[in-house]
Amino acid sequence: MVTMRDVAKRAGVSVATVSRVLNDSGYVNEDTRKTVLAAIEEMKFKPNSVARSLFKKQSKTIGLIVPDINNPFFPQLARAVEDVTSESDFTVFLCNSDGKIDKEIRYFDMLQQKYVDGVLVVSNTLKPEHISHYNFPIIALDRPLDSTIPYVTCNNYEGARKATQHLIECGCVRVAHISGPENIANAKDRLKGYEDAVSEVGLYDENLIFPAEYQIESAKQAAFKLLTKYPDIDGVFAGNDVMAIGVIKAAELLGYKVPEQLKVVGFDGIEFGEIISPELTTVSQPIYQMGSTAASMLLDLIEGRPIHQKETTFQVELLVKRSTQT
Amino acid sequence: MVTMRDVAKRAGVSVATVSRVLNDSGYVNEDTRKTVLAAIEEMKFKPNSVARSLFKKQSKTIGLIVPDINNPFFPQLARAVEDVTSESDFTVFLCNSDGKIDKEIRYFDMLQQKYVDGVLVVSNTLKPEHISHYNFPIIALDRPLDSTIPYVTCNNYEGARKATQHLIECGCVRVAHISGPENIANAKDRLKGYEDAVSEVGLYDENLIFPAEYQIESAKQAAFKLLTKYPDIDGVFAGNDVMAIGVIKAAELLGYKVPEQLKVVGFDGIEFGEIISPELTTVSQPIYQMGSTAASMLLDLIEGRPIHQKETTFQVELLVKRSTQT
DNA sequence: TTGTAAGCGTTATCAA
DNA sequence: TTGATAACGCTTACAA
Numbered sequence: 201m202v203t204m205r206d207v208a209k210r211a212g213v214s215v216a217t218v219s220r221v222l223n224d225s226g227y228v229n230e231d232t233r234k235t236v237l238a239a240i241e242e243m244k245f246k247p248n249s250v251a252r253s254l255f256k257k258q259s260k261t262i263g264l265i266v267p268d269i270n271n272p273f274f275p276q277l278a279r280a281v282e283d284v285t286s287e288s289d290f291t292v293f294l295c296n297s298d299g300k301i302d303k304e305i306r307y308f309d310m311l312q313q314k315y316v317d318g319v320l321v322v323s324n325t326l327k328p329e330h331i332s333h334y335n336f337p338i339i340a341l342d343r344p345l346d347s348t349i350p351y352v353t354c355n356n357y358e359g360a361r362k363a364t365q366h367l368i369e370c371g372c373v374r375v376a377h378i379s380g381p382e383n384i385a386n387a388k389d390r391l392k393g394y395e396d397a398v399s400e401v402g403l404y405d406e407n408l409i410f411p412a413e414y415q416i417e418s419a420k421q422a423a424f425k426l427l428t429k430y431p432d433i434d435g436v437f438a439g440n441d442v443m444a445i446g447v448i449k450a451a452e453l454l455g456y457k458v459p460e461q462l463k464v465v466g467f468d469g470i471e472f473g474e475i476i477s478p479e480l481t482t483v484s485q486p487i488y489q490m491g492s493t494a495a496s497m498l499l500d501l502i503e504g505r506p507i508h509q510k511e512t513t514f515q516v517e518l519l520v521k522r523s524t525q526t
Numbered sequence: 527m528v529t530m531r532d533v534a535k536r537a538g539v540s541v542a543t544v545s546r547v548l549n550d551s552g553y554v555n556e557d558t559r560k561t562v563l564a565a566i567e568e569m570k571f572k573p574n575s576v577a578r579s580l581f582k583k584q585s586k587t588i589g590l591i592v593p594d595i596n597n598p599f600f601p602q603l604a605r606a607v608e609d610v611t612s613e614s615d616f617t618v619f620l621c622n623s624d625g626k627i628d629k630e631i632r633y634f635d636m637l638q639q640k641y642v643d644g645v646l647v648v649s650n651t652l653k654p655e656h657i658s659h660y661n662f663p664i665i666a667l668d669r670p671l672d673s674t675i676p677y678v679t680c681n682n683y684e685g686a687r688k689a690t691q692h693l694i695e696c697g698c699v700r701v702a703h704i705s706g707p708e709n710i711a712n713a714k715d716r717l718k719g720y721e722d723a724v725s726e727v728g729l730y731d732e733n734l735i736f737p738a739e740y741q742i743e744s745a746k747q748a749a750f751k752l753l754t755k756y757p758d759i760d761g762v763f764a765g766n767d768v769m770a771i772g773v774i775k776a777a778e779l780l781g782y783k784v785p786e787q788l789k790v791v792g793f794d795g796i797e798f799g800e801i802i803s804p805e806l807t808t809v810s811q812p813i814y815q816m817g818s819t820a821a822s823m824l825l826d827l828i829e830g831r832p833i834h835q836k837e838t839t840f841q842v843e844l845l846v847k848r849s850t851q852t
Numbered sequence: 853t854t855g856t857a858a859g860c861g862t863t864a865t866c867a868a
Numbered sequence: 869t870t871g872a873t874a875a876c877g878c879t880t881a882c883a884a
Binding site for chain 1: 527572573574575576577579580585587590594595596597598600601602604605608609612615617618619620621622635636637638639640641661742771775778797798800801802803804
Binding site: 201 | 860861862863864
């Protein structure tokens with residue numbers, strides 16, 4: 201590996217001078233500048249970021265902790281984050297926590313040891329006391345952690361209301377909700393939105409609420425049980441798109457026609473909502489934008505720029521497709 | 527930040543001793559060991575990986591370069607890679623190249639500067655001359671780069687043959703192929719597999735081959751044109767699952783019933799093949815296993831272990847679902 | 853069994 | 869305008 205020392209020797213100057221031309225810092229004679237640049241070019245010298253990090257105490261690197269990159273929604277987020285940060289020459293460490301707090305903490309520690317300049321995290325479990333001692337900025341994505349940690353999220357409550365109201369407007373009178381895991385904040389907000397919407401029109405029935413995981417299979421089973429027990433259900437608001445797919449599968453299995461006999465709405469607006477048949481009515485979040493916004497905020501924090509607002513809540517949009525249209 | 531120096535002072539020893547207990551290297555008296563350990567614990571000392579990297583010239587870090595994490599298939603691969611490497615305390619840099627060679631090279635340079643210990647890359651364009659000068663092991667994933675670079679892939683040719691033969695066995699006599707981009711090696715192999723299978727039974731017709739991108743929309747348009755021009759097509763083998771979805775959408779638009787009038791087969795076995803309706807018959811690759819195998823090989827190479835074989839080609843499996851069953 | 857000190861490849865301070 | 873040189877926090881000969 202060719203180092204600054206080698207370049208300096210070749211150019212007949214000191215390492216300090218090479219460093220100066222490399223960083224455009226301090227005075228350097230135009231001629232020697234050229235000589236040095238030439239040497240750098242000839243030797244294909246690339247400065248060693250590790251050495252630089254050690255000195256500067258920052259690494260042009262950030263961490264992105266998500267529950268599972270494999271879960272649709274997160275790839276889009278990850279892509280947005282990488283797009284924005286790579287623009288400023290940052291690299292992204294990808295970490296899958298499976299939503300487990302011990303893994304999250306392990307990653308935080310590893311990232312700190314690697315001198316990351318900041319971390320973006322999607323977590324339900326982390327509390328300020330777990331992370332307040334880290335000496336780099338942290339932004340929560342998708343799910344707020346706490347009022348002290350800046351976050352970017354979307355209006356889950358409002359989206360859930362809209363989704364439920366839409367079902368009601370479509371004529372549904374027995375509207376069920378397959379809800380996401382109770383310990384996930386956004387699932388709670390969506391549940392609340394659903395509850396308020398059905399209550400307002402006197403359609404609330406606690407039997408029609410059934411919790412499941414954010415996964416196809418889990419939602420499918422939940423929907424199967426629920427539909428078997430209450431065959432008069434005519435609309436389902438699912439905790440997210442993946443769950444909505446599970447609901448549709450269960451409905452098919454039980455011989456329901458979607459949307460004729462059962463209308464289904466999802467949440468998230470993942471790209472693959474469109475590929476299922478019938479296409480899924482959903483509450484769409486601006487996923488890419490959430491990722492890019494969070495990434496920009498993090499860069500601002502890292503580079504000491506003032507940040508406009510600590511909390512950003514994006515509005516969601518009801519996307520009506522076939523799964524609710526008769 | 528607390529450093530070894532601080533710990534050493536607290537424990538009343540030298541930094542060398544602290545380093546020794548930290549790395550279990552060299553002799554160290556049991557008592558002083560305990561003292562040091564206690565000090566580490568009390569001060570919550572975490573060694574600085576950057577300093578360590580600088581000295582050791584390795585960083586416990588690898589790079590993963592994919593065209594686009596957003597594209598299904600890659601998240602599963604990424605997850606596998608992260609699972610395996612994190613087991614050995616490695617962290618993964620995620621890089622999206624969009625399949626562009628200049629981005630790939632930029633990432634390689636950045637990764638080298640960051641002292642990564644190795645790189646896993648999915649690329650069609652990279653040639654040995656682009657990467658032979660990097661001083662870390664490289665493994666090609668999904669798409670072989672060249673015989674000098676170890677790779678992990680699957681049997682695309684055989685899979686395509688099986689898929690096509692399956693369509694023929696289902697009674698299709700006009701079997702088309704919407705092929706992936708010609709510059710992607712696996713697309714070429716799949717095309718070849720298709721050609722051989724149709725030729726063998728005298729069903730080859732070059733008009734029924736239509737290239738498109740590995741994307742829904744592109745495949746949809748291609749299929750639309752092809753089906754309009756040759757309405758007697760009764761089977762389509764698509765270049766991958768995402769394309770197969772596009773084909774199904776085009777078919778729906780044109781009023782074809784799948785699978786009754788038109789049978790469709792995909793390739794990849796992405797998780798979401800199951801969510802579309804009709805469920806997609808596909809050639810399934812062991813995606814997770816390919817990722818984990820490549821990651822293990824890379825770790826072997828990094829840690830100087832002998833590697834069993836430079837090339838690994840996984841067998842694929844035809845998964846028959848609704849989209850070809852009448 | 854332990855400590856001293858050189859070195860990993862940079863940056864930045866201070867003289868020259 | 870340039871060059872020595874001391875950091876950055878760690879590892880590892882080598883000496884003690």
